Amino acid sequence: xxxxxxxxxxxxxxxxxxxxAHRILPPPVTGQxxxxxxxxAVLWILLGIFTPAxxxxxxxxxxxxxxxxxxxxxVGMTFIIITAGIDVSVGGAIMLCAVITAKLLxxxxxxxxxxxxxxxxxxxxLGVINGMLIAYGRVHAIIITFGTANIFQFLALRVFGSSTxxxxxxxxxxxxxxxxxxxxxxxxxxxxxIIAVALAWWYLRHTSGGRHLFAIGGNTQAARLAGIKVxxxxxxAYGLTGALVGLAACFFIASGTSTLDQSIGSxxxxxxxxxxxxGGTSILGGRGSVIGTLLGAVLVQTVTSGVTQLGWPSxxxxxxxxxxxxxxxxxDLLRERARKxx
Amino acid sequence: MSTTATAPAxxxxxxxxxxxxxxxxxxxxxxxxxVLVLAVMMSLDAAGQLSGSxxxxxxxxxxxxxxxxxxxxxxxxxxxxxxxxGIDLSVGSIVSLTGIFFGLAYGTWGWSFFSSLVLAIIVxxxxxxxxxxxxxxxxxxxxIATLATYYAFRSLALVISDQKxxxxxxxxxxxxxxQSIELPVIGGTLPLIPLGIxxxxxxxxxxxxxxxxxxxxxxxxxxIGTNDVAAAWSGINVKPNRMAVYVLSxxxxxxxxxxxxxxxxxxxPDAGTSGNGMALPAITIAVLGGVAITGGIGxxxxxxxxxxxxxxxxxxxxxxxxxxxxxxxxxxxxxLVLIFAxxxxxxxxxxxxxx
Numbered sequence: 001x002x003x004x005x006x007x008x009x010x011x012x013x014x015x016x017x018x019x020x021a022h023r024i025l026p027p028p029v030t031g032q033x034x035x036x037x038x039x040x041a042v043l044w045i046l047l048g049i050f051t052p053a054x055x056x057x058x059x060x061x062x063x064x065x066x067x068x069x070x071x072x073x074x075v076g077m078t079f080i081i082i083t084a085g086i087d088v089s090v091g092g093a094i095m096l097c098a099v100i101t102a103k104l105l106x107x108x109x110x111x112x113x114x115x116x117x118x119x120x121x122x123x124x125x126l127g128v129i130n131g132m133l134i135a136y137g138r139v140h141a142i143i144i145t146f147g148t149a150n151i152f153q154f155l156a157l158r159v160f161g162s163s164t165x166x167x168x169x170x171x172x173x174x175x176x177x178x179x180x181x182x183x184x185x186x187x188x189x190x191x192x193x194i195i196a197v198a199l200a201w202w203y204l205r206h207t208s209g210g211r212h213l214f215a216i217g218g219n220t221q222a223a224r225l226a227g228i229k230v231x232x233x234x235x236x237a238y239g240l241t242g243a244l245v246g247l248a249a250c251f252f253i254a255s256g257t258s259t260l261d262q263s264i265g266s267x268x269x270x271x272x273x274x275x276x277x278x279g280g281t282s283i284l285g286g287r288g289s290v291i292g293t294l295l296g297a298v299l300v301q302t303v304t305s306g307v308t309q310l311g312w313p314s315x316x317x318x319x320x321x322x323x324x325x326x327x328x329x330x331x332d333l334l335r336e337r338a339r340k341x342x
Numbered sequence: 343m344s345t346t347a348t349a350p351a352x353x354x355x356x357x358x359x360x361x362x363x364x365x366x367x368x369x370x371x372x373x374x375x376x377v378l379v380l381a382v383m384m385s386l387d388a389a390g391q392l393s394g395s396x397x398x399x400x401x402x403x404x405x406x407x408x409x410x411x412x413x414x415x416x417x418x419x420x421x422x423x424x425x426x427x428g429i430d431l432s433v434g435s436i437v438s439l440t441g442i443f444f445g446l447a448y449g450t451w452g453w454s455f456f457s458s459l460v461l462a463i464i465v466x467x468x469x470x471x472x473x474x475x476x477x478x479x480x481x482x483x484x485x486i487a488t489l490a491t492y493y494a495f496r497s498l499a500l501v502i503s504d505q506k507x508x509x510x511x512x513x514x515x516x517x518x519x520x521q522s523i524e525l526p527v528i529g530g531t532l533p534l535i536p537l538g539i540x541x542x543x544x545x546x547x548x549x550x551x552x553x554x555x556x557x558x559x560x561x562x563x564x565x566i567g568t569n570d571v572a573a574a575w576s577g578i579n580v581k582p583n584r585m586a587v588y589v590l591s592x593x594x595x596x597x598x599x600x601x602x603x604x605x606x607x608x609x610x611p612d613a614g615t616s617g618n619g620m621a622l623p624a625i626t627i628a629v630l631g632g633v634a635i636t637g638g639i640g641x642x643x644x645x646x647x648x649x650x651x652x653x654x655x656x657x658x659x660x661x662x663x664x665x666x667x668x669x670x671x672x673x674x675x676x677x678l679v680l681i682f683a684x685x686x687x688x689x690x691x692x693x694x695x696x697x
Contacts, residue, residue: 322492
């Protein structure tokens with residue numbers, strides 16, 4: 001012990017050794033999240049100054065409604081990316097869950113609970129298929145999910161049958177943009193998302209299952225040798241994402257019109273991944289937070305609705321999303337580098 | 343691993359050697375699959391199940407969709423080869439953005455074709471250089487860097503063009519570049535092959551093959567993709583080499599932009615990003631062609647054969663199931679082939695050790 005001290009040397013060695021007795025977990029809220037809160041606050045203040053309508057409930061409520069599905073799926077995607085995986089099939093999965101649920105609502109007029117549970121059930125099946133192929137087929141996640149994305153889209157288009165789904169009843173309006181979708185001014189879909197984020201935060205930070213996910217992402221081989229059942233954990237992460245996709249599909253139906261067209265879900269996988277990486281989750285695995293993902297989704301949606309309200313071309317929003325991804329990940333990279341060299 | 347490599351192979355029959363070649367060599371597998379697709383489709387044609395005839399002329403004319411697919415597949419090959427999770431999600435957006443610049447130069451500003459082409463290559467190269475600098479010099483994971491530029495370039499294409507396609511008379515005449523031609527010498531004996539194959543695809547394939555196999559840059563690329571730490575220790579300057587593949591990928595996407603402008607007879611701001619975009623099919627082609635997503639493994643011939651397989655399979659599906667059904671079943675076929683091929687990769691790796 002005394003011999004080791006000079007070799008590890010420097011001020012860095014002694015301090016963590018003392019602190020580690022008290023702090024095994026990372027701090028509950030990380031630096032990236034404070035930065036995001038700051039950026040969102042600055043944006044909201046600026047938008048409030050330039051477009052006075054922005055800080056009114058009639059502008060914030062729709063913003064939160066559109067944040068909800070992205071952040072909700074983002075929770076699952078954070079789990080997956082923490083295990084060093086990725087799921088690019090969520091766009092196709094949203095489409096399939098949404099079209100089946102919408103058809104059921106139109107044809108059989110099923111009650112709310114049945115519709116939601118069915119949608120979640122379908123989502124779980126799709127997610128577990130992904131998870132099984134990735135965990136037991138030992139193929140890189142991006143390849144498998146590119147493949148299943150095509151198959152999910154195919155199935156969804158078959159259900160669509162080359163037309164839109166029309167005349168969807170207002171069963172799901174409790175998740176929608178309207179008056180029925182709010183309690184005390186808070187959209188239900190956003191409240192559900194907050195609860196999901198809180199539960200996921202607790203699971204990732206304070207249960208052995210959650211810590212196992214980080215271990216798998218950090219080093220799969222080491223995790224396996226430490227006795228973690230890697231494959232069931234990975235399947236769980238994809239299955240959870242599937243369940244959340246099912247719920248989010250209901251949000252998408254509710255926040256749209258009574259017509260569901262075939263563009264539903266298209267491109268959403270990239271929006272979700274963007275929210276996750278802006279939130280500070282490392283795409284290499286082993287590091288990430290669901291609170292960051294929620295903030296990332298809020299940031300992306302703020303930019304999108306801010307650009308429209310400023311009267312700029314709405315397509316400009318994506319340019320800012322791209323720039324924010326680069327800034328968010330770039331500052332994280334620079335911090336990491338500083339941490340290593342110090 | 344080492345025992346299997348050194349173990350002598352005492353008289354194994356032709357069948358088991360054939361099976362091993364089929365399972366371990368992607369080229370052989372793809373060739374067999376192409377023959378299988380052709381045989382099944384031809385027999386369906388003979389049985390009168392198809393809405394048109396699946397003959398050499400049809401196969402040749404369907405090659406027009408192989409041009410963008412194969413060139414972007416080559417771009418992904420280069421990028422994925424370079425290792426460290428190399429991937430380029432932004433190629434579709436680069437196609438859109440470069441197409442708009444090409445359309446403006448050739449259609450609106452009245453530049454000559456040659457200078458417009460040079461502009462397209464430069465714009466594509468600059469876009470690729472941004473990706474390359476982010477990945478190689480700042481250390482972004484390629485998936486993130488190209489996701490960000492995917493959004494940025496796509497948005498720029500739409501904003502610059504004001505969301506309107508450019509289809510001035512010059513651009514519409516340019517459609518002739520995508521027509522089919524008769525080869526002057528052997529003429530009538532061969533089916534009509536789209537001009538784009540000769541003007542764009544074959545030169546790109548030859549150049550990328552030469553770069554990968556006959557230049558030090560190409561051999562260094564395989565070294566970097568296999569193990570970049572070892573490559574650095576053996577004296578290879580990793581960063582500029584890795585950056586160069588992203589620039590090349592951008593240049594290839596710039597060429598595809600010119601091809602798509604010719605095909606559509608207009609420069610569309612969403613040419614590379616509408617629907618599923620162009621990046622996902624291109625990555626699929628690369629993976630199907632046997633490029634290892636971890637880097638260091640992959641061949642030009644795999645890309646070419648994978649493209650032929652998908653193009654001819656899609657063309658057959660369109661005849662068997664006309665209209666909307668056909669395009670839907672193409673998605674299913676692509677997904678199944680991709681999953682099947684990648685699962686097979688995993689199995690053969692464990693059984694025979696290595697690809």
